[in-house]
Amino acid sequence: MNTIIEPFKIKMVEPIKLTTRAERERYIQEAGYNLFLLRAEDVIIDLLTDSGTSAMSAAQWSALMRGDESYAGARSWYRFEATVREIFGFEHVIPTHQGRAAERILFSVMVKPGMVVPNNTHFDTTRANIEYLGGRAVDLPCPEAKDPALEAPFKGNMDTQALEALIEEVGPERIPLIMITVTNNSGGGQPVSMANIREVSRIARKHGIPFYIDACRFAENAYFIKLREEGYQNKSVREIVAEMFSYADGCTMSAKKDAFANIGGFLCTNDASLAQQERDLLILTEGFPTYGGLAGRDLEAIAVGLREVLEEDYLRYRLVSTRYVADHLTERGIPVVRPAGGHAVYLDARRFLPHLDPLEYPGQALAVELYLEAGIRGVEIGTVMFGKDPHTGEERPAQWDLVRLAIPRRAYTQSHMDYVVEAVERVWARREEIRGYRIVEEPPFLRHFTARFEPL
Numbered sequence: 001m002n003t004i005i006e007p008f009k010i011k012m013v014e015p016i017k018l019t020t021r022a023e024r025e026r027y028i029q030e031a032g033y034n035l036f037l038l039r040a041e042d043v044i045i046d047l048l049t050d051s052g053t054s055a056m057s058a059a060q061w062s063a064l065m066r067g068d069e070s071y072a073g074a075r076s077w078y079r080f081e082a083t084v085r086e087i088f089g090f091e092h093v094i095p096t097h098q099g100r101a102a103e104r105i106l107f108s109v110m111v112k113p114g115m116v117v118p119n120n121t122h123f124d125t126t127r128a129n130i131e132y133l134g135g136r137a138v139d140l141p142c143p144e145a146k147d148p149a150l151e152a153p154f155k156g157n158m159d160t161q162a163l164e165a166l167i168e169e170v171g172p173e174r175i176p177l178i179m180i181t182v183t184n185n186s187g188g189g190q191p192v193s194m195a196n197i198r199e200v201s202r203i204a205r206k207h208g209i210p211f212y213i214d215a216c217r218f219a220e221n222a223y224f225i226k227l228r229e230e231g232y233q234n235k236s237v238r239e240i241v242a243e244m245f246s247y248a249d250g251c252t253m254s255a256k257k258d259a260f261a262n263i264g265g266f267l268c269t270n271d272a273s274l275a276q277q278e279r280d281l282l283i284l285t286e287g288f289p290t291y292g293g294l295a296g297r298d299l300e301a302i303a304v305g306l307r308e309v310l311e312e313d314y315l316r317y318r319l320v321s322t323r324y325v326a327d328h329l330t331e332r333g334i335p336v337v338r339p340a341g342g343h344a345v346y347l348d349a350r351r352f353l354p355h356l357d358p359l360e361y362p363g364q365a366l367a368v369e370l371y372l373e374a375g376i377r378g379v380e381i382g383t384v385m386f387g388k389d390p391h392t393g394e395e396r397p398a399q400w401d402l403v404r405l406a407i408p409r410r411a412y413t414q415s416h417m418d419y420v421v422e423a424v425e426r427v428w429a430r431r432e433e434i435r436g437y438r439i440v441e442e443p444p445f446l447r448h449f450t451a452r453f454e455p456l
């Protein structure tokens with residue numbers, strides 16, 4: 001069959017409240033034109049994030065019921081730990097309430113002021129956690145990643161020549177770890193090839209620098225490798241995942257992504273002395289090392305989700321549904337990051353609204369228009385998110401201005417995606433009338449979450 005269907009049926013539904021344009025005009029004005037400040041019930045299709053928004057399976061819901069809520073040494077913890085070890089292959093598993101808690105603990109132990117952490121592209125909380133500790137987060141995307149329109153199979157790769165040059169420039173002793181993010185979320189949800197992971201690992205080992213993977217979308221990345229990289233067509237996703245992580249010394253993970261959980265995360269390492277320091281910090285802010293800020297039932301849901309996400313029927317549907325939206329928009333001449341990423345479609349707001357200066361926040365302007373048009377909530381990934389240097393307070397255009405439409409796992413159907421395509425098309429038809437924004441209020445870190453805007 002040519003039609004690839006959602007490989008699940010729906011047992012329980014969640015109603016969507018439909019709103020009018022006049023209502024949405026009022027809601028967005030009250031929210032200071034920041035989509036994070038809207039009430040979720042006033043959103044029709046919520047593509048703000050794929051994080052924690054997955055539909056859990058019947059198997060996950062039933063696993064919740066066997067959650068062991070013992071403070072220490074719960075059965076649910078052992079099931080969780082065994083699953084993570086089996087899939088990722090690391091010795092020490094540290095549970096956290098979400099991905100950023102894993103990052104904070106990892107960096108608190110490894111990063112000292114003045115140190116430099118390279119990544120293909122840092123996710124926003126990853127960057128902020130490094131900068132908060134006085135470190136410098138350096139993005140080293142591969143050259144192909146810089147052209148959003150270019151079709152290339154692994155645009156998530158790290159530029160390994162730039163990595164070598166950086167190590168030469170700052171010295172390996174000032175690089176506490178090298179990270180690679182799979183898939184590259186801030187860089188368009190693009191996958192990283194096995195060859196690139198292997199090469200980054202080789203460079204890291206040569207210089208005695210630990211190598212970590214930001215594993216949030218590990219299964220989507222593995223399936224891209226299976227589809228696109230020579231030599232992996234006949235390997236199972238599970239084998240590909242095992243190989244990816246065999247090159248690393250540890251990982252951070254948000255279970256809100258590729259584990260179909262509504263909350264959770266973990267940190268892994270093979271280094272016993274680091275693990276000890278990390279557990280000490282964990283107790284301070286997250287909880288005892290056998291629950292780490294999670295309920296026993298959460299650990300159960302994650303353990304089941306980590307196995308389900310490796311099912312290839314699911315992954316095929318997942319990548320096809322994202323590509324469906326990206327390809328329909330491309331056919332209509334609308335600028336999107338090519339090729340489609342795994343979890344999201346990224347509109348190229350700078351090309352969509354070429355009459356706006358990056359400092360008039362074209363990504364923000366486009367995100368607001370999609371909400372006004374059809375109640376769709378996406379997120380700006382651009383100058384609002386990355387344009388301000390937290391040390392100097394200086395503002396400059398980010399590398400790109402995108403609107404990310406992240407697709408929650410198993411939550412929406414194809415008709416919802418057809419609605420999204422139609423809405424983007426309608427905004428495209430009146431793009432010349434769209435004006436920019438200015439910021440009227442902002443916090444010192446992660447300003448995109450709470451800043452307030454005014455139309456220009």
Ligand SMILES: *Cc1c(COP(=O)(O)O)cnc(C)c1O
Pocket residue numbers: 051098099100101123125126181185214216253254255256257264265
């Ligand atoms: C979501 C995400 C994180 C942070 O995880 P949270 O669970 O949101 O704290 C880190 N890195 C990447 C690539 C992510 O997508």
